[in-house]
Amino acid sequence: xxxxxxxxxxxxxxxxxxxxxxxxxxxxxxxxxxxxxxxxxxxxxxxxxxxxxxxxxxxxxxxxxxxxxxxxxxxxxxxxxxxxxxxxxxxxxxxxxxxxxxxxxxxxxxxxxxxxxxxxxxxxxxxxxxxxxxxxxxxxxxxxxxxxxxxxxxxxxxxxxxxxxxxxxxxxxxxxxxxxxxxxxxxxxxxxxxxxxxxxxxxxxxxxxxxxxxxxxxxx
Numbered sequence: 371x372x373x374x375x376x377x378x379x380x381x382x383x384x385x386x387x388x389x390x391x392x393x394x395x396x397x398x399x400x401x402x403x404x405x406x407x408x409x410x411x412x413x414x415x416x417x418x419x420x421x422x423x424x425x426x427x428x429x430x431x432x433x434x435x436x437x438x439x440x441x442x443x444x445x446x447x448x449x450x451x452x453x454x455x456x457x458x459x460x461x462x463x464x465x466x467x468x469x470x471x472x473x474x475x476x477x478x479x480x481x482x483x484x485x486x487x488x489x490x491x492x493x494x495x496x497x498x499x500x501x502x503x504x505x506x507x508x509x510x511x512x513x514x515x516x517x518x519x520x521x522x523x524x525x526x527x528x529x530x531x532x533x534x535x536x537x538x539x540x541x542x543x544x545x546x547x548x549x550x551x552x553x554x555x556x557x558x559x560x561x562x563x564x565x566x567x568x569x570x571x572x573x574x575x576x577x578x579x580x581x582x583x584x585x586x587x588x589x590x
Contacts, residue, residue: 379408380419380429387416395485412452413484447472451480463488520571529584531562 375383383401390396394413402410411419423429450470455461463481467474512518564584567576580588 375409375411375415377429379411383411383416383419384423387420392420412449414448414452414480447476448480451477452484455481455486523568523570523575525566525568527564527566527580527584527589529562529564 382405383397386401386404387394387397390400394416397416398410398413401408419429447470451466451472454466454470458466461469463477464474467477470477564580565577566580566589567574567578569575582588
C-alpha cells in the first residue's frame, strides 16, 4: 500500500514548505509543531509533493493512480528506509538493507537525499546512579571552602612535534572523484618534545620540558 496522505495534509505541507522558501528541514519542524498528532512526512515527501503539483497540477493522492507500480514500490521502500533509520538510528546501512530486502546502495542514496550523515559515536565516561549526587555535593563543599582553591595544583602535559597533529580518521575531502589526497609524515626525522605546566592559585608553574620518552619515572 503506497504511503499517501489526505488532500488537506498535502495542502498544509505545501503551505509550510512555501513559508520556509523550500527548506524541507525547517518545514518538517514547523509541520510537527503545528500538527503534533499527525504522521510527520519526511523531506522527500515535501519535495515530491511540491514537484508533483508544479509539474502535473495535481496532488500525489489524486495523481497516484496514474503512477507506475515500479515508482510506487520505490516510494514504499524509501519510506520504509527512513522510518527504520528513525526508529533504529544506530543500525548500519547494511543491516537496514538486509531487513528491508533492498539494495545497500538504495539505502545510501535515500539517506543522502534526506540530508542525513553518519556521525561518529563519542566515547564518554559512564556514570553510576549515585555519581551525580556525589559530584554535586563535592562542588558545593568546594564552593563553600574558597580558601582551598589556592592550595589546589592543576596540571597538564602535552606533546609537540615538528609534523603537527594529523588525525586522518576525522579528515575528509568531498569531491566528485577521488582526489587521492595525502598527508606527508617525516618519520625519518621525527622530533617530539613533552612539556608540563601547572597553575597554583594565581601563579603559573613552568612550563618544563621533559626530555626523552615520557614514562612514569621521568614524569615523577
